[in-house]
Amino acid sequence: MKDKALLELYNRIVNCRCPCPGERTGAGLVRDRGNLGARIVFLGEAPGGEEIKQGMPFVGQAGRNLDEYLSLAGLGRSDVFITNAIKCRPTQNDGRSNRKPRACEIKHCAHWLDEELALLSPRVIVALGDVALKRLIGGSGRIGNCHGQPFELEKYIVFPMYHPAASIYRRALVEVIQADFKRLGVWLQEILN
Numbered sequence: 001m002k003d004k005a006l007l008e009l010y011n012r013i014v015n016c017r018c019p020c021p022g023e024r025t026g027a028g029l030v031r032d033r034g035n036l037g038a039r040i041v042f043l044g045e046a047p048g049g050e051e052i053k054q055g056m057p058f059v060g061q062a063g064r065n066l067d068e069y070l071s072l073a074g075l076g077r078s079d080v081f082i083t084n085a086i087k088c089r090p091t092q093n094d095g096r097s098n099r100k101p102r103a104c105e106i107k108h109c110a111h112w113l114d115e116e117l118a119l120l121s122p123r124v125i126v127a128l129g130d131v132a133l134k135r136l137i138g139g140s141g142r143i144g145n146c147h148g149q150p151f152e153l154e155k156y157i158v159f160p161m162y163h164p165a166a167s168i169y170r171r172a173l174v175e176v177i178q179a180d181f182k183r184l185g186v187w188l189q190e191i192l193n
Contacts, residue, residue: 002036002037002119003036005119006032006036006116006119009112009116009119010028010031010032011028012028013027013087013112014027014028014029015028016028016087016088016112018088018105018108018109019104019108020102020105020108021104022090022092022099022105023090023091023092023094023095023099024088024090024091024105025052025088025089025091025095026047026088026089027087027088028087028088029047029055030051030055030056030057030084031055031056032057032081032082032083032084032116033056033057033077033082034077034078034080034081035079035080036081036120038079038080038081038120038122039122039124039192040075040079040080040081040122040123040124040125040126040188040192041080041081041082041117041122041124041125041126042081042083042125042126042128043083043084043085043113043125043126043127043128043135044057044082044083044084044128044129044132044163045084045085045086045100045101045128045129045131045132045163046084046085046086046087046088046089046090046098046101046131047086047087047088047089048060048062048098049089049098050063052089057082057084058082058164061165062164062165062168063164065164065165065167065168066082066164069164069177069178069181072181072182073184073185073188074185074188074189075188080126081120081122083113083116085101085106085109085113085131085135086101086105086106086109086131087109087113088105088109090102090105100131101131103139106131106134106135109135110135122156123156123157123191123192124150124156124157124158124159124188124192125153125156125157125158125159126158126159126160126161126184127143127158127160127161128161128162129143129161129162129163129165129166130143132163133146133158133160136153136156136158137153137158141160143161143162143163147161147162147176147180148160148179148180148183150187157191159184159187161177161180161181162177162180164177
């Protein structure tokens, strides 16, 4: 039932025409993946070029990092559901590179994520990076101030984390991210059992 409802949602997303200024490609081409019965949703930023090509979230270097970090928490992709706050690829330089989603895009895509989360009914949302966190709590959220510290938000518990790509650009974050994922694994054992 959830699979059919999600498929209908993704079919509507494909027809989305974002009114926000800026380049974008591939709305709805990345079908979010994972365990439909999972109580944990990992919320990323937006698909990149490789994700658009393969139609799946987190398949590039950030995806390889995510797989490694998930294992530190005692998890695999089959244990979670992975989605993005933005359903298209924000681009620049005539589509040659990714860019950070703008506030208008986060706001415009909000209803798609709301519908998706309503269908999935997770207990925990792991917010990967500032864009995911800002989508959940508003414009003032910063991962650097709250990573690894879960908090209640309406019917969810949010566990903020650095985005797996952060360690590609800032090697000093590798140990911080690894420690947060280990903490996540221990915390999930306490809360979900």
